[in-house]
Amino acid sequence: MDPAVAFSLPALVVLTLSFVILLSYLIRRISSTDAKTPPGSSGWPIVGENVHLGILGPPKFIKKRMEKFSPYVFKTSLLGEKMAFFCGPQGNKFVFTNENKLLTSWWPKSVTKVLLFTEVIDENQKVVAPLLANSVHDILKPEALKQYVSTMDSMARHHMETDWAPYDEVKVHPLSQKYTFxxxxxxxxxxxxxxxxAKVLKNFNIVTNGMISLPLDFPGTAYNRAIKGGKVLRGGLLKIIATRRxxxxENKETTRQDVLSKMLLVTNEDGKLMSEKEISNNIIGLLVASYETSSVAITFILKHLAENPHIYDQVRKEQMEIAESKQPGELLSWEDVEKMKYSWNVARESLRLAPPGQGAFREALTDFTYAGFTIPKGWKIFWNVNTTHNDPKYFPNPEKFNPSRFEGSGPAPYSFVPFGGGPRMCPGKEYARLEILIFMHNFVKNFKLEKLNPKEKIVYRxxxxxxxxxxxRLNPHAKN
Incomplete structure (x- = not known):
């Protein structure tokens, strides 16, 4: 064969493939520009804007893009996905009121792969932990939570005695983590x-530190550590579940009232018990919802109390009136917690300034229009707290710690959203309220505190x- 011909055949194939690839790329570009998607930036190839988000932190990242692109919605690329950030109360309202219509719940694969037994998840649900059992929802309802107030109070008292009282100086966040977990x-x-x-907590921290990260499964990366920690975590839970089953x-009956014991007895429509992997997914979902966010909430509440002594004094006054109404050794009741109105306003103001949850993901079920822009089917959506919690339009002097914002009718609708809203409002909201208030009661009853590093920075994981x-530094109160 003529060498020139032999050379030209592969060259022709390469040129043809290159042309096809270029043509398909141009078609996609034309089709994407026909649809007026939100303005924004896709960042760098592969990594998107993950680096920018990590460096700036969510509040600054979002503020800069709202100023540059649009105050209503902007596009970005995070966790390997095209994503639209919905902003302001209008954005929150749109997301919350269009659940299961235009939007469905979604979580990154980096989260589900790390946390769950993915083989038992219904793909149509696309949620972190499908809380299928009614017993899971039941424990989070106010009428069910009433029976746990005394347990929460007893554990908080013990926690103060063993982990706080023996020391002059402590680190709040790790102790809060230990307590809430x-x-x-x-x-x-x-x-x-x-x-x-303690063993489960250690692996849980490894998992939560790496699950919302670029899913690069290489030795030394946070995601790689999270995957390994997740395997150990799930293995440990399976052992606990198998032992309980x-x-x-053997006993046929149980007097236990915890969620796990109830879930082991729950059957589906076909009369089948939940598998141990399904139960593990549910338990992990509850731990994610109840542990990390609550420990962060408690940490920042104590931070704000240390920074605002006059507010600390008012919280202590309210809590001591409740404590002095009790008999020696008598535990708190639901009615006592209901009296902690000023303390809850303080907690809510702390949640406004330092929301533990930054928002949540959704996925577009179909093409739709919002604020004059097209959101294509399959795009991921992220609603977030940072576009309203620090907006002076809804919270005058937003940097000032002012619990009175929550008196009367409180903030404007959809502007204060630490627990989300709509059908997918955090089911653990009432659980978190009890956990936080009972902790505050026991802390201010025993201690006043002083920050050791007034200039300590906040980092985002x-x-x-x-x-x-x-x-x-802890300053114990004199015992009466």
């Missing part, structure tokens, strides 16, 4: 073995946290 393990699994809880089968864990 221990409480979750007790109420959800009736597990109070300190060694078991064996106990139930899966949630915002003080870079040094919020080291404080």
């Amino acid at each position: 221990s409480l979750s393990c007790k109420l959800f699994m009736d597990e109070d073995d300190n060694d078991k809880v 064996k106990e139930l089968m 899966s949630t915002p946290v003080p870079a040094e864990g919020l080291p404080v």
